[in-house]
Structure formats: C-alpha cells, structure tokens
Amino acid sequence: VNISEDHLGLDGVNTLQDLAFVKSLVIEAVKPEGYAVLNADDSMTEQIAAKVECNLILFSQNRNNNTVKSHIDQGGTAVVTEKGALCLYQDNKRKTLIKVSEIPITFAGKASCNIENSLAAAAGLIALGVPHHIIKSGLMSFMPDSVANAGRLNLFDMGNFQVLLDYGHNLSGYRSVLQFASQLDAERLVGVIGIPGDRIDKSIYEVGQISGQAFSKLYIKEDQDLRGRASGVVASILYHGAINGGARKENIEIILSEADAMEAAIKNAAAGDLIIMFYESFDAVFELLQDYMNQQVQPISMFPAINTDIPVSPHLPVEYIQ
Numbered sequence: 001v002n003i004s005e006d007h008l009g010l011d012g013v014n015t016l017q018d019l020a021f022v023k024s025l026v027i028e029a030v031k032p033e034g035y036a037v038l039n040a041d042d043s044m045t046e047q048i049a050a051k052v053e054c055n056l057i058l059f060s061q062n063r064n065n066n067t068v069k070s071h072i073d074q075g076g077t078a079v080v081t082e083k084g085a086l087c088l089y090q091d092n093k094r095k096t097l098i099k100v101s102e103i104p105i106t107f108a109g110k111a112s113c114n115i116e117n118s119l120a121a122a123a124g125l126i127a128l129g130v131p132h133h134i135i136k137s138g139l140m141s142f143m144p145d146s147v148a149n150a151g152r153l154n155l156f157d158m159g160n161f162q163v164l165l166d167y168g169h170n171l172s173g174y175r176s177v178l179q180f181a182s183q184l185d186a187e188r189l190v191g192v193i194g195i196p197g198d199r200i201d202k203s204i205y206e207v208g209q210i211s212g213q214a215f216s217k218l219y220i221k222e223d224q225d226l227r228g229r230a231s232g233v234v235a236s237i238l239y240h241g242a243i244n245g246g247a248r249k250e251n252i253e254i255i256l257s258e259a260d261a262m263e264a265a266i267k268n269a270a271a272g273d274l275i276i277m278f279y280e281s282f283d284a285v286f287e288l289l290q291d292y293m294n295q296q297v298q299p300i301s302m303f304p305a306i307n308t309d310i311p312v313s314p315h316l317p318v319e320y321i322q
Helices: 016-028 045-049 066-073 112-127 132-141 171-181 201-214 233-245 258-267 282-294
Strands: 035-039 055-060 077-082 085-090 093-099 154-157 162-166 188-193 217-220 252-254 273-278
Touching: 016 045, 035 045, 035 112, 045 066, 055 066, 055 112, 066 077, 077 112, 085 112, 093 132, 112 132, 112 171, 162 171, 162 282, 171 201, 171 273, 188 201, 188 258, 201 217, 201 233, 217 233, 217 258, 233 252, 258 273, 258 282
Parallel strands: 035 055, 055 077, 162 273, 188 217, 188 273, 217 252
Antiparallel strands: 077 085, 085 093, 154 162
C-alpha cells in the first residue's frame, strides 16, 4: 500500500487521510491467515498497520526506519535494502536475496522508485511462499523495456540524445522520474508534460511547479481525454505552475497535441539532451520514436555510448553497432 496525492477530489476522497482510510479497507478484508504488504517508508503506514489483523510484511529502503526496526525486533518479516542489496528479515534471521545492481529495472541502483518496486514485489512473493532463488531469477530477468514493462521508465537512445517515456501522472510519479533523470548526466533536461484533467487544480499546479524547477525546456501538452476540463485549462495551470517554479517564458511552449509536442521536442533536440515525456498514449509515442529512427541515414546504436550499465530498450528496429 502506498498513499500519495493522487485521485484526490474524486468520489469524496479529498485528503491523504481519506485515501488512507479507503485503502485500509482492503487490508481489513484480509483473512487472518493472509498477508498484508505495507511500505514502511510511507507516512500513513502506521495508521493502516494498526488495522491489520493478518500477517504483516513490511518493506523499506531504510533498514533504520523505526517502524521496520521495531517490526524486525519483534520477529516480524521485512524486506529492506541494506549494503546495496535486498535483504529478508524473518524470525530474527537475515538473508540476502539479491544485489540491487543485479536488478535491471533499478538501472544499477539509479532509479529509487524501482528499488522500492522490487522490494514490494519480493515482499509479496515471500508472502506467497515463492522460493528465494525464483524471486532472484524473476528480478534479474524483468527488463525496463518496451516489451516487459512498456511505458515505465523506458529509455531510448536516439543517437546524440535520449528519450525517456513514463506514465507519471501525479506529483509522486514526476518526482520519481526526475530523481532517476538526475542520475543520467544529461546535458539538458527537456520535459513534455501533462496530467489528467480530473486532478484537482492544486495537484496540477504543483506538477507544473516541479517541472519548472527541473527542466531547461518545457513542452506542455494535454491528454486527448480531457476528463471534464475545457481544452487549454490544464495546460494553463501547468504553465503558471512552471513559471512559479522558475521556468522562463521563452523556454515554455504549449502544444496541446501529445504527438505534436513530442515531434517538436525531437526536432529541436540538442546533443546530450534527455527528453522526458509523461505520455497518455504509449503506442502512439512509441510509433513516433520508431519512425524517427527509421528515417536516420546512419544506423543508431541500441546502447548508449556512456553509462553502458543503463539498460536501453533493444526492441526498436535498429542496427546494432559494435
């Protein structure tokens, strides 16, 4: 269970406390012999854990998290990151499951959000009784590409610049993607940003604000499904948020069509750029990237020249250069 500022303002859920209450109903429904897997790094976990009447497994990126420490000291089960590895604590015993660097979706530990996802997956599999070697094999074989995990931190080498596609659609998602991007040593971050129209104005504005802080160039687009908003309203809120975040007006373009915004970003890309698109339709954007690469006179390497430990999608129809 993770509680973040998403879907607020919908169906009477207006605060994080409301959202925690709703999600806790799932936990309360678990039978005593079942398992609840909770993120100990979430500030709402203690509130939800108090309602657990089944077996509890915690996961955390911080072995010194007080909630985790107390749980482990009492003989509870937890999966944590410790000394660069995913470690299982169970019945006061510790076992190393896998090194973080061996898990492709963590990009050698650069993507904090996917370390967290790996912890959650491992904890869930522990609850199901899956053997440890199978858990390790699964984590090692799951790739962050357009086949195994389409649209989630998919990184593409476009020649002299790169493109990162992700379905981040709330402030937490944007923060996670930007944390990862900060580890990639790009010359310039270019954002193609948008957010679903059914989010509250404050949430939309904050996404614009964090984008204004992070990106050197911004293309603001809107989803085709406006979710009840008039055309241009979400883009306007994002624009004003970005300006408040420190973006300069001349570095922002509003192009409402997602495809057109991405085309503009690619057309104007400079060497060393990392273009990050928070998309609505993965297939349409993926096709656009394929078309661009097919039009290049020189074949493009499927792997980046630098940081070769970063898995870049090998599933575009491009020629591999030794």
